[in-house]
Amino acid sequence: MADDKKLTTRAEDFSAWYNEVVLRAELADYSPVKGSMVIRPNGYGIWERMQRALDDMFKATGHQNAYFPLFIPESFLHKEAQHVEGFAPECAVVTHGGGKELEEPLIVRPTSETIIYHMYAKWVQSYRDLPILINQWANVVRWEMLTRLFLRTLEFLWQEGHTAHATHDEAEEEALRILGIYRDFAEQWMAMPVITGLKTESERFAGALRTYCIEAMMQDRKALQAGTSHNLGQNFAKAFDLQFQTESGEMAHAWNTSWGVSTRLVGGLVMTHGDDNGLRVPPRLAPIEVVIVPIWKSDDERGRLSEAAEQLRRELTEWTGRGNSDRLRVHVDAREGVKPGAKYYEWELRGVPLRLELGPRDIEKQSVFSARRDTRAKAAIARAGVAESVARILDAIQADMLTEAKARREAATIRSVSSYDEFRDIMAGDGAFVYAGWNGDPEVEARVKEETKATIRVIPDAEFRSTVPPAKCLITGQPARHEVVWAKAY
């Protein structure tokens, strides 16, 4: 309170820090309805970049977008037993419309499997109609009790892919293909390293055969489930009578997948990269990659310098070295009455990856002064060929942010825990991703959750597993069925 310009630091109070960054960087704001939020232009701009990148990847793998309605007949939810059990408690239900009570209540979609497979059943007759590869960008509603900006709100934005295939293997291949896309997106765009793998039964999607996920570590060493891809088997096809005639003339139920990522990723971005000065956005997702701050003293200089800044902006945005469709995203901050230092703090808070300062001294030396947001390193760069230099710096920032995040995760990963007591100490302390053996018993998992708040985040894919697989279950000492990753989670 001594200086309310400063953020609460991450070390002081990570949750308070997170809330302050989201609010003060103007990513989002609380709405009058408890548990729901407004996504402001700064936050929505990041989401739009995410959408574009993901959408391109979905299209490149043969998917098309469509839109299914918000309202679903309540009876649909009840057709798949596991599904209704999982989602009914958190559904918003519409009972009145047009001033009259409805004959059948409508639920506001918490996810769209039911309405979508109902429609697919109408559209599919023959194996020739398969596969169906559809994605939709939509809002969904889940009535949560404990909410947090971006991480858990009553309503959120996401994409949900829903596919139908002729065989189990095709569906499995699809679920894994999408998991790969999610991983690439997280690492190459968000600069957020993830662990891929399989969820245990207790964390599996309601109605799925198998749930795959990407799991990321936040700076407070808690895990964030950042995306899920489900092999639904024939569960929904059977519930919604989604059948087709095979090549040999028999009737068979289709095999489905569904998969999604949400605006929760924006929260993940903040908690992965933010520092005590605010947000840090990796260049590829930054709505503004470069901010130019012209510096002047006199009125005369103001005219000269803002013109020079404008010229610099034009040169940067007209540069096509990154391809015609991927121009540098540049903003000039020529506001009067705000001192340069105040502008620096503001753009740092908002996470703009690179700042260019342009003052009389730089003009004279035919250079511009640059400051990286990620490392806060400053350097003069030559005015000649500036666009290329800027693009190179942005690439370096993108790469360095991933490296830094990966190193942070590895530093908080423990593969050598030898007793349950030691495990409890870790979880009661700073926390970590703990790789350990597990006997496969859901009751053991439940007990550990009860006692330590930690859960099995993922049964990791081969590349993440330890070189020497654990032989015994950490908790029971029985033979291990899997090596799993334990952590406290959001």
Added chain:
RNA sequence: CGGGACGUAGCGCAGUCCGGUAGCGCACCUGAAUGGGGUUCAGGGGGUCGCGGGUUCGAAUCCCGCCGUCCCGACCA
């Protein structure tokens, strides 16, 4: 739904015990100077004190009722 706290300007708060006609910081507006890391001075705008009732000459303050929010005990992208 059970236990604790709070509701006063956009935000954060003081004032409430002990009634006297609303204040502080930040933000905002105007002007001047300032301008390479959060600028200063001067002037200014903005409040049904959560809502309703009561007591009183007079209520943010006392009394009653209601509403809402936040924190702690069953779910989750």
